[in-house]
Amino acid sequence: MNFPENLKYTREHEWIRIEGSEAYVGVTDFAQSELGDIVYVEVESVGETLKKDDIFGTVEAVKTTSDLFMPVSGEVLEFNPELDESHGDNPSLINTDPYGSGWIIKVKLSDLSELEGLLSASDYQAMVG
Numbered sequence: 001m002n003f004p005e006n007l008k009y010t011r012e013h014e015w016i017r018i019e020g021s022e023a024y025v026g027v028t029d030f031a032q033s034e035l036g037d038i039v040y041v042e043v044e045s046v047g048e049t050l051k052k053d054d055i056f057g058t059v060e061a062v063k064t065t066s067d068l069f070m071p072v073s074g075e076v077l078e079f080n081p082e083l084d085e086s087h088g089d090n091p092s093l094i095n096t097d098p099y100g101s102g103w104i105i106k107v108k109l110s111d112l113s114e115l116e117g118l119l120s121a122s123d124y125q126a127m128v129g
Helices: 029-035 112-117 121-128
Strands: 014-019 022-027 038-042 055-061 065-069 074-079 105-109
Touching: 022 029
Parallel strands: none
Antiparallel strands: 014 022, 022 105, 038 055, 055 065, 074 105
8 A cells, every 4th residue: 555755645535745835636545445446536626615624526436436525725726637538537547546647636725724634644554554
């Protein structure tokens, strides 16, 4: 199982990679392994400003459908076009490369202080065992 040190994590199994005032968000390697084969990702919140813990989309796997939660407050700038059925339509990227090409959304951060409440890689690894 992979836990990159340069990311922050949530208890709901999302990760966030900060790049200045923007960030990329996806689901963790642990989450994708628990979900199984991901067949569809839906994000209808592009252009919306959401609060920390708001639902920004859903991910559908063979086994189940799961809500996706904002790790921090911010405006959803972009949905990864590779996951979108109108472009790349390759939701399995979340299974094969959850921390790279399998990112789900790009956000503009509203409150950088919220990052302090997220888990480090070692804290997240301890949580999931």
